[in-house]
Amino acid sequence: MNRIASIIGLAFVFAAQSASAQTLKTVKDRGILHCGTNGTLAGFGLPDAQGNWTGLDVDFCRAVAAAIFDDPTKVKFVALTAKDRFTALQSGEIDVLARNTTWTSSRDTSLGLNFIGVNYYDGQGFMVRNALKVNSALELNGASVCVQQGTTTELNLADYFRAHKMQLKIVTFATADEAVKAYDAGRCDAYTTDASGLYAERLRLTNANDSVILPEIISKEPLGPVVRHGDDQWFDIVKWVHFAMVDAEELNVTSKTVSDAFKSDNPEIKRLLGIEGNYGEQLGLTKDWAVRIVKHVGNYGEVFERNVGQGSPLKISRGLNALWSKGGLQYGPPIR
Amino acid sequence: MHAADVTSRPTRSLLTNPTLRSIAYQVALCSAVGFLGYEAITNAADNLARARIATGFGFWNTNAGFDISQTLIEYSSHSSTYGRAFWVGLLNTLLVASLGIVFATVLGFVIGIARLSSNWLVAKVAAGYVELIRNLPLLLQLLFWYNAVIKGLPEIRDSLVLPGGGFLNNRGLVLPKPIFEPGSGVVAIAFLAGIIAAVMFRVWAKRRQALTGRQAPLLLVTLALVFGLPIFVAYSIGMPVGFDVPQRGRFNITGGIEVLPEFAALLFGLVLYTAAFIAEVVRAGVQAVPVGQVEAAYALGLRPKIALRQIVLPQAMRVIIPPLTSQYLNLLKNSSLAVAIAYPDLVQVFAGTVLNQTGQAVEVVALTMAVYLTISLAASLAMNIYSRLITSAGDAP
Numbered sequence: 205m206n207r208i209a210s211i212i213g214l215a216f217v218f219a220a221q222s223a224s225a226q227t228l229k230t231v232k233d234r235g236i237l238h239c240g241t242n243g244t245l246a247g248f249g250l251p252d253a254q255g256n257w258t259g260l261d262v263d264f265c266r267a268v269a270a271a272i273f274d275d276p277t278k279v280k281f282v283a284l285t286a287k288d289r290f291t292a293l294q295s296g297e298i299d300v301l302a303r304n305t306t307w308t309s310s311r312d313t314s315l316g317l318n319f320i321g322v323n324y325y326d327g328q329g330f331m332v333r334n335a336l337k338v339n340s341a342l343e344l345n346g347a348s349v350c351v352q353q354g355t356t357t358e359l360n361l362a363d364y365f366r367a368h369k370m371q372l373k374i375v376t377f378a379t380a381d382e383a384v385k386a387y388d389a390g391r392c393d394a395y396t397t398d399a400s401g402l403y404a405e406r407l408r409l410t411n412a413n414d415s416v417i418l419p420e421i422i423s424k425e426p427l428g429p430v431v432r433h434g435d436d437q438w439f440d441i442v443k444w445v446h447f448a449m450v451d452a453e454e455l456n457v458t459s460k461t462v463s464d465a466f467k468s469d470n471p472e473i474k475r476l477l478g479i480e481g482n483y484g485e486q487l488g489l490t491k492d493w494a495v496r497i498v499k500h501v502g503n504y505g506e507v508f509e510r511n512v513g514q515g516s517p518l519k520i521s522r523g524l525n526a527l528w529s530k531g532g533l534q535y536g537p538p539i540r
Numbered sequence: 541m542h543a544a545d546v547t548s549r550p551t552r553s554l555l556t557n558p559t560l561r562s563i564a565y566q567v568a569l570c571s572a573v574g575f576l577g578y579e580a581i582t583n584a585a586d587n588l589a590r591a592r593i594a595t596g597f598g599f600w601n602t603n604a605g606f607d608i609s610q611t612l613i614e615y616s617s618h619s620s621t622y623g624r625a626f627w628v629g630l631l632n633t634l635l636v637a638s639l640g641i642v643f644a645t646v647l648g649f650v651i652g653i654a655r656l657s658s659n660w661l662v663a664k665v666a667a668g669y670v671e672l673i674r675n676l677p678l679l680l681q682l683l684f685w686y687n688a689v690i691k692g693l694p695e696i697r698d699s700l701v702l703p704g705g706g707f708l709n710n711r712g713l714v715l716p717k718p719i720f721e722p723g724s725g726v727v728a729i730a731f732l733a734g735i736i737a738a739v740m741f742r743v744w745a746k747r748r749q750a751l752t753g754r755q756a757p758l759l760l761v762t763l764a765l766v767f768g769l770p771i772f773v774a775y776s777i778g779m780p781v782g783f784d785v786p787q788r789g790r791f792n793i794t795g796g797i798e799v800l801p802e803f804a805a806l807l808f809g810l811v812l813y814t815a816a817f818i819a820e821v822v823r824a825g826v827q828a829v830p831v832g833q834v835e836a837a838y839a840l841g842l843r844p845k846i847a848l849r850q851i852v853l854p855q856a857m858r859v860i861i862p863p864l865t866s867q868y869l870n871l872l873k874n875s876s877l878a879v880a881i882a883y884p885d886l887v888q889v890f891a892g893t894v895l896n897q898t899g900q901a902v903e904v905v906a907l908t909m910a911v912y913l914t915i916s917l918a919a920s921l922a923m924n925i926y927s928r929l930i931t932s933a934g935d936a937p
Contacts, residue, residue, distance in 0.1 A: 287896050290896065294901070346794065386690060389687075390711075432591060
């Protein structure tokens with residue numbers, strides 16, 4: 205009898221399991237945000253020796269947690285490979301995926317996902333050994349290239365070699381870690397991934413100075429956080445966390461100056477900080493949602509410089525990721 | 541006592557009828573399982589539809605767009621479909637599994653018999669091998685062999701040049717590739733004819749031995765027929781087979797046949813691992829044959845080698861085949877660990893790249909499981925038929 209009861213119980217579990225349309229409520233009830241991120245990419249998602257996670261994407265998740273809980277530590281990070289990331293999000297294992305993921309039309313439509321925007325404008329490049337004396341990606345005809353599986357990189361690589369009528373010998377690895385190790389061991393002539401990733405991975409080689417990053421950028425890789433399709437409220441929250449960080453940078457509100465900013469007369473700052481209007485409540489959050497983000501995590505510029513910019517070993521310049529007002533593409537719609 | 545009292549039994553309630561009860565339980569269980577399955581499927585379909593995740597196999601005929609490092613059939617990123625990529629992956633799986641099964645069987649039998657050797661050193665070395673290999677996780681061994689290959693072999697610029705024009709380096713082994721020119725069909729026919737002749741010779745030799753007791757040099761004649769004949773024919777018509785000798789290129793060795801290090805490491809790891817288990821199966825099988833059988837063979841004057849081949853092994857095979865089958869199936873399933881070392885098998889290509897690019901996890905994983913199930917069932921069916929054949933052959937007078 206017990207067995208029959210447990211079978212019937214199992215059937216109810218199956219029946220009850222469904223894509224939750226109330227992610228915010230689930231997260232609040234759980235008391236912690238589940239964030240899928242990269243576990244091995246310096247600058248974007250990487251735990252240090254003490255187990256503290258660092259990175260641009262990691263800080264994005266902290267910002268979401270700060271906006272909801274007023275506490276950036278209420279995040280459980282789940283390290284995902286490129287191959288497993290979408291399944292983890294679709295199945296509800298994570299609430300938000302911030303794992304240097306390229307926004308493409310098919311991912312946005314047929315995978316049941318929504319991209320909230322672009323938190324890093326990237327493009328694919330190549331890294332080769334100096335000894336090969338290669339100056340351009342166009343000279344790579346017949347080369348072996350190591351690549352990570354389940355990425356747009358894999359597809360761009362095939363496209364690029366085909367478009368330039370070059371022979372390609374691809375070696376596809378399940379994780380970036382293995383691909384870089386194989387490149388380091390001489391299994392491949394070149395390693396390819398997003399340019400930001402190349403700078404990060406080069407630091408892990410036995411001898412970083414023996415490899416050079418080629419000038420060509422062969423694709424557009426707009427990297428952005430992703431949420432499940434079908435929960436508009438959650439989609440709005442995650443989207444506006446990003447915009448609030450960009451707007452805060454534009455308005456010069458930083459983690460250090462946020463308390464002074466309360467004295468500002470600028471109506472835009474007043475709306476951002478929740479002194480005027482009820483924009484936080486409209487999102488399903490509190491009035492001071494943006495203050496929480498900036499206070500605990502910082503604005504977009506601070507997060508960028510700390511993780512991938514001049515304050516980090518990667519020393520990547522802002523480039524396309526500068527604010528629109530400074531010649532870049534980062535642009536936050538107004539809060540009003 | 542009246543007869544009527546004996547024949548009329550007390551009428552039993554239907555509720556206590558054991559046959560009916562057991563039928564009712566089975567029906568209940570079946571419908572519960574069926575309901576569970578139905579719920580799981582419809583629920584998954586509902587959830588997928590609600591989340592707007594594409595379903596079905598529509599992706600099968602769309603362009604794949606990614607490259608694969610080892611393709612046994614023609615495949616290119618721009619003109620091949622996801623369906624084609626599936627077949628490429630499946631063939632790569634079958635290649636490594638079938639070669640693995642052949643080599644693991646040979647090695648396993650040698651080691652299993654070596655374990656029973658009266659030579660102390662041979663027996664201990666074999667026992668040491670089995671214990672070492674059996675007790676380490678296969679994944680670890682594969683990673684070890686892969687790193688041994690790509691870190692142990694020279695880099696491309698310092699390739700070892702093999703006699704005959706091959707190259708060996710940490711990107712694999714490149715050998716001259718035979719090119720069949722017109723006239724090579726005759727050689728192929730000679731090869732086939734050689735095989736048929738060898739089989740016929742074996743049948744004739746067996747019959748003659750049964751009648752007269754005289755033995756024939758089987759191995760020598762077989763080798764001469766199967767390999768000697770086609771080589772002789774090829775020479776006599778002026779060598780219609782040329783070779784595409786590999787050359788050093790700007791980055792890689794070009795031309796020739798390439799054996800990838802990923803393939804070599806996977807095959808090597810699978811063979812060594814499975815052979816250890818097969819060795820134990822063989823040892824158990826041989827030990828299951830009563831000692832009296834060997835003693836009787838010796839008493840009849842058979843030499844140890846012949847006694848092993850003709851008396852012990854045929855009887856041991858009956859014990860060996862069933863567990864051997866499960867070792868074969870294990871090898872097939874273990875080949876999916878290819879994922880860890882970049883060998884493009886079915887799981888790596890289809891349940892890896894294709895799943896990720898299309899995002900259709902349910903369909904892709906279900907199909908992959910169905911493929912492994914089909915291959916496993918087919919393999920075990922074939923082994924069962926073989927087992928029945930040798931069992932009945934042994935029973936015949």
